[in-house]
Amino acid sequence: MLDCAIIGGGPAGLTAGLYTTRGGLDDVIMFEKGMPGGQITSSSEIENYPGATARNLSGMDFMIPWLEQCQRFGLKHEMSEVTRVSRNEDGTFVIHKSDGTTNTAKSVIVATGSTPKRAGFIGEDKYFGRGVSTCATCDGFFYKGKEVAIVGGGDTAMEEALYLAKICTKVYIIHRRDTFRSAPNTIERVKTTPNIEILFNASPQEVLGDAMGVTGIRVVFNDGSTRQIDAPGLFVFVGRDVNNEVLIQEDGSFLCETNNAGEVIVDINMNTSIPGLYATGDLRISAPKQVVSAAGDGSIAALQAIAYVDKISHR
Amino acid sequence: MGKYVELTASNFEETIKEGVALVDFWAPWCGPCRMIAPVIEELANDFEGKANICKVNTDEEQEIAVKFGIRSIPTILFFKNGEMVDQMVGAASKQAFTDKINALL
Numbered sequence: 187m188l189d190c191a192i193i194g195g196g197p198a199g200l201t202a203g204l205y206t207t208r209g210g211l212d213d214v215i216m217f218e219k220g221m222p223g224g225q226i227t228s229s230s231e232i233e234n235y236p237g238a239t240a241r242n243l244s245g246m247d248f249m250i251p252w253l254e255q256c257q258r259f260g261l262k263h264e265m266s267e268v269t270r271v272s273r274n275e276d277g278t279f280v281i282h283k284s285d286g287t288t289n290t291a292k293s294v295i296v297a298t299g300s301t302p303k304r305a306g307f308i309g310e311d312k313y314f315g316r317g318v319s320t321c322a323t324c325d326g327f328f329y330k331g332k333e334v335a336i337v338g339g340g341d342t343a344m345e346e347a348l349y350l351a352k353i354c355t356k357v358y359i360i361h362r363r364d365t366f367r368s369a370p371n372t373i374e375r376v377k378t379t380p381n382i383e384i385l386f387n388a389s390p391q392e393v394l395g396d397a398m399g400v401t402g403i404r405v406v407f408n409d410g411s412t413r414q415i416d417a418p419g420l421f422v423f424v425g426r427d428v429n430n431e432v433l434i435q436e437d438g439s440f441l442c443e444t445n446n447a448g449e450v451i452v453d454i455n456m457n458t459s460i461p462g463l464y465a466t467g468d469l470r471i472s473a474p475k476q477v478v479s480a481a482g483d484g485s486i487a488a489l490q491a492i493a494y495v496d497k498i499s500h501r
Numbered sequence: 502m503g504k505y506v507e508l509t510a511s512n513f514e515e516t517i518k519e520g521v522a523l524v525d526f527w528a529p530w531c532g533p534c535r536m537i538a539p540v541i542e543e544l545a546n547d548f549e550g551k552a553n554i555c556k557v558n559t560d561e562e563q564e565i566a567v568k569f570g571i572r573s574i575p576t577i578l579f580f581k582n583g584e585m586v587d588q589m590v591g592a593a594s595k596q597a598f599t600d601k602i603n604a605l606l
Contacts, residue, residue, distance in 0.1 A: 219536075219540070219592075219593075219594040219595065220536035220537045220538070220539060220540050220592060220594075220595075221535055221536045221537070221538060221539055222536075223532060223535070223536060226532075227532025227533070227535065227536065228531075228532040228533060229532075244530070245532060246530070246532045246535060265539060265540065265543070265595065266594070266595070266596075267594035267595075267596060267597075284594055284596040284597075285595075285596050314573075314590065315572065315573040315576060315590030315591070316570065316572055316573070317572055319572070319573050321531075321532070321533065321573075323530055323531065323532065324528075324530075324531040324532065324533060324534070324573065324574050324575075325572060325573045325574065327528065327530070327559075327560070328566075328571070328572045328573075398570050399570060399572055400572075418572075419572070
């Protein structure tokens with residue numbers, strides 16, 4: 187039986203892996219369906235992780251040493267997708283995987299993160315991957331020398347707008363409010379970038395396309411007027427949905443308490459309503475959705491898991 | 502040990518024309534592409550002699566990417582006897598790819 191199972195390999199899961207193994211737990215597996223790193227590996231630049239001061243540091247380059255550091259202390263990475271975590275009557279946990287096999291564990295740290303939300307306009311799903319994207323570093327290249335539009339007004343939208351403005355001839359930002367809620371220095375950079383045009387009080391109505399993919403987007407303003415933008419690329423940055431699927435039981439209920447948004451309710455120590463089960467990073471309530479805070483969560487949960495495993499092992 | 506096939510304009514048609522092929526369109530700067538890279542390597546091993554597991558570096562092979570209208574990476578195309586029969590956009594689990602290939606074999 188595993189001392190601890192970590193579900194997810196982003197900053198929270200990797201930090202939990204570092205702390206559990208370095209802190210003395212022997213048998214710890216981090217389950218991540220592919221190469222670890224998490225959502226931040228899709229970011230073009232990270233400049234708010236303390237101490238990471240390299241210029242133009244991409245999220246991917248930033249995450250490369252994390253796994254290596256964990257593995258030095260004995261963390262095992264299993265490349266499988268976890269479908270569900272359930273709990274036995276004796277309080278131990280079962281990790282169910284998509285290939286049909288299972289593992290048992292004394293404690294579980296869930297660090298499954300979140301997925302970019304879709305905005306919900308007409309044609310968004312139809313053209314997803316054919317002009318509609320949620321990853322500027324992945325797909326910006328396909329629009330080199332072309333025009334693109336961005337939907338959203340938060341930190342991610344602003345940062346990726348600046349990134350795309352370097353590749354594309356023009357970047358339109360479609361934002362439903364008349365102000366931005368992003369870091370002031372980022373907003374300033376966006377506003378002073380000559381090839382960025384901001385459409386305030388505007389929402390995407392319908393994405394237009396043909397057999398080859400997106401050709402443009404029709405935007406509706408709060409006053410009811412519309413405008414068509416001819417751009418082959420549309421990037422959507424409108425927040426994230428938590429990945430809580432692994433906590434859903436066969437009867438449809440959640441393994442532990444969650445709020446209306448599906449975020450896991452935890453206390454200040456990342457304890458869920460179930461002993462030995464911890465939730466970290468974007469998945470938990472009030473998550474700041476920052477790499478540094480996800481990493482902090484991972485360390486807190488790991489310290490709790492170590493104490494918990496120690497307690498039940500000596501009972 | 503099976504190895505994936507690196508496809509270029511010169512070997513693309515030849516490689517996919519017979520049997521089942523999985524083609525992963527990727528690029529070095531793409532995080533989700535990097536995430537599935539070890540999965541692709543394992544698939545190449547699992548399906549050795551049964552299906553062609555291939556990769557196209559869209560940075561170097563833009564013509565192939567344009568031909569298939571690739572605008573998001575990773576995009577994974579599935580071919581049977583040279584004909585594109587299925588596709589997936591974004592990172593997915595090994596099981597998901599395995600199921601798609603098995604359905605075509």
